Amino acid sequence: MSVQERKERERAGRERLIVATARELAEEQGWDAVTTRRLAERIEYSQPVLYSHFRGKREIIGAVALDGAAEMAVALRAASSAADGPRARVAALARAYLDYAVRNPAVYDAMFRLDGGLAFAREDTPAPLKDAFAALLETLGEVAGDGVHPGLFTETFWAALHGLATLTRSGRLPPEHTDVRVDLLVDRLAAL
Amino acid sequence: MSVQERKERERAGRERLIVATARELAEEQGWDAVTTRRLAERIEYSQPVLYSHFRGKREIIGAVALDGAAEMAVALRAASSAADGPRARVAALARAYLDYAVRNPAVYDAMFRLDGGLAFAREDTPAPLKDAFAALLETLGEVAGDGVHPGLFTETFWAALHGLATLTRSGRLPPEHTDVRVDLLVDRLAAL
DNA sequence: TCTCGATGCTAGCACCGCTAGACAATAGAG
DNA sequence: CTCTATTGTCTAGCGGTGCTAGCATCGAGA
Known part of the structure; x- marks a missing residue:
């Protein structure tokens, strides 16, 4: 049971990371520069991971x-x-x-x-x-x-x-x- | 000399066509739908023609x-x-x-x-x-x-x-x- | 130790704005 | 009327986009 909770925590943490990174990137270079590829690279995951948290950009x-x-x-x-x-x-x-x-x-x-x-x-x-x-x-x-x-x-x-x-x-x-x-x-x- | 004038007129006419068509398309389906490909197709010319009139979108x-x-x-x-x-x-x-x-x-x-x-x-x-x-x-x-x-x-x-x-x-x-x-x-x- | 489901990856789709370079049409010279 | 030079237009392709199918790997539970 505790394993599942840990996974959920990690998942939630990664989601916060995505949002925070998107915000950073957007403030640095504008929303046009926030592409799924760049965002994925910054969080050090592949693109599809983004889509397991959000429906899309x-x-x-x-x-x-x-x-x-x-x-x-x-x-x-x-x-x-x-x-x-x-x-x-x-x-x-x-x-x-x-x-x-x-x-x-x-x-x-x-x-x-x-x-x-x-x-x-x-x-x-x-x-x-x-x-x-x-x-x-x-x-x-x-x-x-x-x-x-x-x-x-x-x-x-x-x-x-x-x-x-x-x-x-x-x-x-x-x-x-x-x-x-x-x-x-x-x-x-x-x-x- | 008159040949040149005729060409200029045609060119100006085509430019108006491009702008009018872009506007039409944008009002119909939004600016996101105004792609250089779709616009070129509607005016019945190829994409590069657009770039001989305008620097870009x-x-x-x-x-x-x-x-x-x-x-x-x-x-x-x-x-x-x-x-x-x-x-x-x-x-x-x-x-x-x-x-x-x-x-x-x-x-x-x-x-x-x-x-x-x-x-x-x-x-x-x-x-x-x-x-x-x-x-x-x-x-x-x-x-x-x-x-x-x-x-x-x-x-x-x-x-x-x-x-x-x-x-x-x-x-x-x-x-x-x-x-x-x-x-x-x-x-x-x-x-x- | 083994199985099986969850998880993240590679690779690829159709589309984008834009452009290099090949080709055809045409104006002007002889 | 013919030839040349220029002008104009096209095909094809570049590197990018958002998004996804399907495979491989990893780890939890039996």
Whole structure:
């Protein structure tokens, strides 16, 4: 019986290794460089091993996305709770969000740009994704304003942040004055 | 001399055919399905012909993006000018933008999600891109509010729309209540 | 010690973007 | 009208991709 448990542990460890290595590789050289061959070589196993853990590359992206969501939720809550007053909390949250996107571009892509086969905004949405959204909601919900649904407000604010993050990183918005744009968003969108 | 002209015309015609066919194929089956082989087959030429017009697939995406930008600029100006008053103009503009993204998802991706090798927000930015941004600016600039740079305001508003468009289409935001989110954006962000 | 199932490997599929080099069509010279 | 030179297009192939069939090896339990 203990043999089986050891095997399961080893298997779980290898799965974590795959996900961590995929993330590393993606952050180093971009997701296009994360090929099954390169990934297999880095973990020192053959390609088919990857397929005994994940259905395919998509699921690996999904796994990285879930890790990232949990991480981001922590970062968002930390930033928000370190600030005093609604205005400061919202501003800190927004900055933390964009900061995470800049510091972890590949993970951000896995979460919000690439197809990781994950369900969003549904009952069967994985817990880490729900929790990351909850982290946004906790701070943004209190500045939604009268008669505005907190969830819808959070979604809208999130979309704006996402637009800034993606357009800036792809070079479609100039990198300067990002803070001005964020301030604009915070000052106008939040009902303070 | 006239022979040369005829050849140039034919060449230009074929180039338009390539771009139009790439766009068709992308709208029908997504950009992943736009392979050089399939594209070559549809235009009834061999693959290398594509490379005598474009450096590679990226440039073809860029060409589709430029067509789309010109088209979108027209749509935005039409929507805006058909509305009375700043509030209505901004709302019409926002709806037209999202409407274009929904109706032409592949073109939208070519413009704002994929890498078409185009320069954004610079002096050497292609005219159609500049003009599409100008179309946004014409309407949004007048509601930027005192002391807010019209360009920066337009960028921020655009980013918010882009976020809504991409998150909704990728299933990360539920498709319902899009109009509520847009109204929120218009009412709060614009200084009316 | 032997058997048998689990596990990881090699090899290969169909497809990708892209290109070298052979070949055919055609414009211009004589 | 013929010949040559150039232009244009094609076939074939390179190294890569995600993914999988089927074989070999290893180790647990009898």
